[in-house]
Amino acid sequence: MSSNIHIQRICKHCGEEFTARTTVTKYCGDNCAKRAYKARKRAERIEESNVETLQIITRPVEELKAKEYLTAQDVSKLLDCSVRSVYYYIESGTIKATNIGKRLTRIKRSELDKLFETT
Numbered sequence: 001m002s003s004n005i006h007i008q009r010i011c012k013h014c015g016e017e018f019t020a021r022t023t024v025t026k027y028c029g030d031n032c033a034k035r036a037y038k039a040r041k042r043a044e045r046i047e048e049s050n051v052e053t054l055q056i057i058t059r060p061v062e063e064l065k066a067k068e069y070l071t072a073q074d075v076s077k078l079l080d081c082s083v084r085s086v087y088y089y090i091e092s093g094t095i096k097a098t099n100i101g102k103r104l105t106r107i108k109r110s111e112l113d114k115l116f117e118t119t
Contacts, residue, residue, distance in 0.1 A: 012036060069106045072097075078112065 009020045011028035013036040018028035027033040064074050072086045075095070079086070089095040090105070095115060097107045 013039075068109050070109060070112070072105050072107070075107050075112065 005021060005023070007020045007023065007025075008017060009025060009028075010017055011032050012026045013032040014028065016028055027036060061077065064070065064078055067074065070078070072083050072090075075086045076083045086095070086107075087105075090097045090107075095107060096111050097105050099105055
């Protein structure tokens, strides 16, 4: 069963005007349909790559949130500030820290949580 419909359409890929013989035709020909398919697949791969990259970037922060004792470098990553600022907060008493030996400074995770609690 064939139809005698002739509908003027604009190709979704190339933008050229064409005569469609069905109401669901989107592309002017097979080449445009193939190119549009490849463009969709390429966009999907790019989106998957972006999601994977975002997961890799946020993974270290999630691992830091799980630790109970943090170094000054870890705290600087969580607070998004410099390491020197973390030491300034320790010296001013804003954050309580413990020195283990001469060079090891450890900060308890609960101290950071207290920093952001509003009373």
